[in-house]
Amino acid sequence: MSLSKRILVIGATGVIGKVLLDALLNAKDEFETIGIFTSPATVESKNDMIESFKARGPDFDTIVSAVGRFAIDKQVDLIKLAEQSPSIVRFIPSEYGTDIAFDTSSATEKPHQKKLKVRNYLEKSGEVNRLKYTYLVSGPFADLYAGFFEAEPRAGHFDTIKYEAILAGDAGDASGGGPVGMTTVADVGRALVGVLRHPEASDNKAVRVHSYVCTPKEMLAEYERQTGKKWKVSYTSMEELKKIEEDAWAAEHPVSAIFTLRRIWAEGKTLYEKTENEAIGLTKTDTLEMVVQANIQTPQSAFQSGKL
Ligand SMILES: NC(=O)c1ccc[n+]([C@@H]2O[C@H](COP(=O)([O-])OP(=O)(O)OC[C@H]3O[C@@H](n4cnc5c(N)ncnc54)[C@H](OP(=O)(O)O)[C@@H]3O)[C@@H](O)[C@H]2O)c1
Structure with a gap:
């Protein structure tokens, strides 16, 4: 089983890409080469990228892709090329999110389609x-x-300035508002290094990880504990959440996918029978307490661009 030693990261300037690169660089003694491929134009301008990739391909044995949501399906071309490049033995496609094969309903969820296409290929x-x-x-x-979601607070919102929260899902009953399994971006980086260290536990499969599992109410309670304030709280029922989602798709909202994902998370579809944390050596993870503390210090937007 060949180990990954020469890593090329694509999309390394993105939200998760830069964290993945950071984690690889923190473990750089374990690798021979860590390179990035960044195109000024993005993966859409794939001809340039592919030529460049060809030129650099022989230098690498593993491609880590962190391309953004709108370029997910372009990875098929990259995989095609990687398959033809004898030095490359491993391709980690851009996932880092919701389990797109959680149950039978996953196959028809709109935000999963491009990632499913890549898996299918x-x-x-x-x-x-x-x-x-x-x-x-x-x-x-x-x-x-754990952040604020200015564009549509009803989809889930924690405002550390006004001490207000809107919790997505009914008030903690079985139909929503239940536990969500989540991972900090730093732990996603550590998990990537774990995957590369443990091909025996990772090759040709989905590796599911969590930093922790908590309910929106538990998150709110942690905010209240750390701020020493009683927050103003309201709930978005599952029914309302579904309506917001439908309206977003109908209006072609640029981040409709986020609304669907929030509904999926509230439905409990991040809860796996078991995670692979241990199998890849991710034994110490970040905590809810750490995330809340960091968000109080530097409020985060719940959507990665910071604009929404
Ligand atoms: N679990 C979560 O909560 C969560 C949140 C956000 C993202 N994600 C997942 O993480 C992965 C990466 O997402 P991201 O938000 O980190 O990506 P991003 O910041 O939107 O983009 C990452 C990189 O992709 C490259 N890219 C090229 N063409 C693109 C195009 N047409 N559209 C978008 N990106 C393009 C760019 O790299 P260069 O400029 O270097 O070429 C860009 O820096 C995705 O699979 C996404 O679903 C998960």
């Missing part, structure tokens, strides 16, 4: 015979989940 096209792959499944980024 890797697993079922018959075109990939040599490359190993791992889907790193983290659930929501805990840091963002």
